[in-house]
Amino acid sequence: MARYHIETYGCTSNRGESRQIERALREGGHHPVETPERADVAILNTCTVVEKTEHNMLRRAKELDEETPADLVVTGCMALAQGEQFEAADIDAEVLHWDDVPEHVRNGECPTPTPDAEPVLDGVVGILPIARGCTSDCSYCITKRATGKIDSPPIEENVEKARALVHAGAKEIRITGQDTGVYGMDDGERKLHRLLERICEEVDGEFQVRVGMANPKGVYGIREELAEVFASHDKLYNFLHIPVQSGSDDVLAEMRRQHTVSEYVDVVETFDAALEEWTLSTDFIVGFPTETDRDHEQSLALLRETRPEKVNVTRFSKRPGTDAADMKGLGGTLKKERSSEMVDVKMDIVAEAHESMVGTEREVLIVEDGTDESMVGYDRAYRQIAIPDAEREGVGLGDVVDVEVTGHSTVYALGDLL
Ligand code: SF4
Numbered sequence: 568m569a570r571y572h573i574e575t576y577g578c579t580s581n582r583g584e585s586r587q588i589e590r591a592l593r594e595g596g597h598h599p600v601e602t603p604e605r606a607d608v609a610i611l612n613t614c615t616v617v618e619k620t621e622h623n624m625l626r627r628a629k630e631l632d633e634e635t636p637a638d639l640v641v642t643g644c645m646a647l648a649q650g651e652q653f654e655a656a657d658i659d660a661e662v663l664h665w666d667d668v669p670e671h672v673r674n675g676e677c678p679t680p681t682p683d684a685e686p687v688l689d690g691v692v693g694i695l696p697i698a699r700g701c702t703s704d705c706s707y708c709i710t711k712r713a714t715g716k717i718d719s720p721p722i723e724e725n726v727e728k729a730r731a732l733v734h735a736g737a738k739e740i741r742i743t744g745q746d747t748g749v750y751g752m753d754d755g756e757r758k759l760h761r762l763l764e765r766i767c768e769e770v771d772g773e774f775q776v777r778v779g780m781a782n783p784k785g786v787y788g789i790r791e792e793l794a795e796v797f798a799s800h801d802k803l804y805n806f807l808h809i810p811v812q813s814g815s816d817d818v819l820a821e822m823r824r825q826h827t828v829s830e831y832v833d834v835v836e837t838f839d840a841a842l843e844e845w846t847l848s849t850d851f852i853v854g855f856p857t858e859t860d861r862d863h864e865q866s867l868a869l870l871r872e873t874r875p876e877k878v879n880v881t882r883f884s885k886r887p888g889t890d891a892a893d894m895k896g897l898g899g900t901l902k903k904e905r906s907s908e909m910v911d912v913k914m915d916i917v918a919e920a921h922e923s924m925v926g927t928e929r930e931v932l933i934v935e936d937g938t939d940e941s942m943v944g945y946d947r948a949y950r951q952i953a954i955p956d957a958e959r960e961g962v963g964l965g966d967v968v969d970v971e972v973t974g975h976s977t978v979y980a981l982g983d984l985l
Contacts, residue, residue: 569597569672572606572637576624577614581643583938584665585612588642591669593687594694594743603635608672612665613643621645625656632658638884642668666978670879674886675812675852676710677701677745677780686728691965692934693737697725697762701745702752703782706823707852707883707891714745717753722762726769733772738965739934739945740766740776747778748785748809757785760792767800773967775932777949780808783834784826790834794841805842806949808877809834810850814869815862818855822891828869835873846948848877853909854902855883856894863905870912876920876950878913882906914977921975924950928985933957933966943979944968951979960984 571592575585588610589599603609609631613624624645632639639660641653650662663671687694698719704711729740742763744750751758759781766776786793786809797803811831813819819827831849838845851866870878882902885892931944931952942957942964954962954970962968962984970982 569607569674570600570605571597571608571610571672572600572603573610573612574603574627574631575612575643576620577612577644581612581614583936584643587935588612588665588668590689592672593689594741595669595673597672603631603637606635606637608640609635609637610640610642610668610672611660613641613645615643615645615648621649621652625652625658628653628658628660629656632660640668640671664978667879670850670881673879673881674884675810675850675881676705676708676886677782677810686732688732688735688737690934691736691738693729693732693735693740694743695725695728695732695740696743697747697759698744698750701782702749702785703746703825704823706821707855707886707889709886709889710745712888717746717749719750719753719758722751722758722765725762726765729766729776730770733770733774736965738774738932740774741779742776743779746780746782746785748781748783748789752785757789759785760789760796763793763803764796764800767796767802774802775804775945776802777804777806777945778808780810782824782826783809783811783831784824786834787826787830790837794837797838797845798841801947804945804949805845805947806848807834807838807845808848810879811869812850812852813855813858813862814851814866815858818858818862821857822852822855828865832869832873844948846877846950847873847875848879849873849875850879850881851909852881852883853906854897856891856896858883858897858905863908867908867912870909870916874916874920876917878909878916880906880909880913917977918975920950921980924972924980925974926972928969928971929982931968931970931982933962933964933968936964952982953979954982954984957984 641660646662700714700717929946933944935943937943940958941955969985972980974981
């Protein structure tokens with residue numbers, strides 16, 4: 568759990584990007600603070616409209632870097648167009664695309680739901696934390712200290728919370744937790760598949776359910792049952808986020824991740840066999856202290872083999888008080904090189920996936936305002952599709968519309984209303 572401070576400059580569109588970043592951070596359990604002095608991470612969302620603005624951005628980045636204890640993240644238009652200027656000005660900052668900021672703040676750890684683990688309705692998105700804590704003890708994780716062992720309320724209680732969210736207007740329910748795959752383990756058995764089945768069957772209304780992060784080990788034990796529930800219920804987005812973190816069993820052991828590479832691959836193959844179209848999302852931590860060149864090659868190979876369409880690549884950074892913080896770390900340049908290689912492969916996979924969607928027709932649930940008059944939604948496989956002019960055509964949040972995919976950017980597909 569990090570405390571973040573965000574500063575946004577420039578146009579409405581950039582403010583919209585900051586809202587998306589904040590929503591993802593809040594969903595992950597991170598808390599905003601008013602001043603950078605009190606933050607763990609300071610986020611500067613930049614603008615680059617004229618030269619004077621650039622000077623101001625550089626000056627503000629330098630202040631945040633030198634005068635506050637927070638780690639600095641620079642994003643926005645200047646970061647994307649002239650990111651090298653920050654390094655040239657000797658500013659120690661991570662320069663990132665908007666979409667990569669939340670994952671960077673998460674630092675490879677699991678998300679932390681709201682402190683009281685109560686549901687939150689944000690627009691038409693209902694966030695439903697189904698449990699607190701996890702059954703793991705990852706060597707790099709500080710979240711575990713705050714959340715402790717798994718504590719799962721009964722299925723009935725979570726079904727009732729889902730019902731209340733739908734009643735309050737939720738069209739998409741996001742099931743969250745540190746590790747949704749071990750829900751029920753404190754009661755002696757994994758119950759995620761049963762909970763999902765009951766929400767789909769017992770809660771009336773038009774809504775979709777997205778299952779949040781589940782570690783591969785938790786899912787491995789119920790992979791057949793879970794895949795069957797996904798295949799039988801249209802209300803579930805065909806989407807699974809299982810962070811593998813490395814393609815090397817040696818590194819996974821040092822991370823104390825509990826799963827092996829082959830268990831992760833088994834889960835992927837089970838879902839491939841059960842579902843015609845689904846989205847695999849995973850995370851990799853690059854540059855863990857014990858990661859060798861060979862380990863890194865194994866991660867690249869696993870990425871190419873399983874081809875996840877959504878991949879979060881995080882450069883390892885030490886969290887004080889964790890066991891991994893005591894290990895001798897790798898150099899920053901090496902971590903940067905390995906991270907770039909992973910990101911290049913990731914971008915090829917994502918571009919290929921988007922390209923394969925062009926020309927297809929899809930049903931899309933609208934859940935977010937986009938920039939200008941566009942709106943953003945998700946298809947059944949939880950692929951993000953932006954629809955330009957949607958607002959002008961009278962489309963609103965929570966609507967379900969038919970679109971034809973006409974193109975894509977690096978992060979989402981573009982669709983025209985049918
Ligand atoms: S699964 Fe690992 S990374 Fe996630 S909260 Fe538990 S110990 Fe931390």
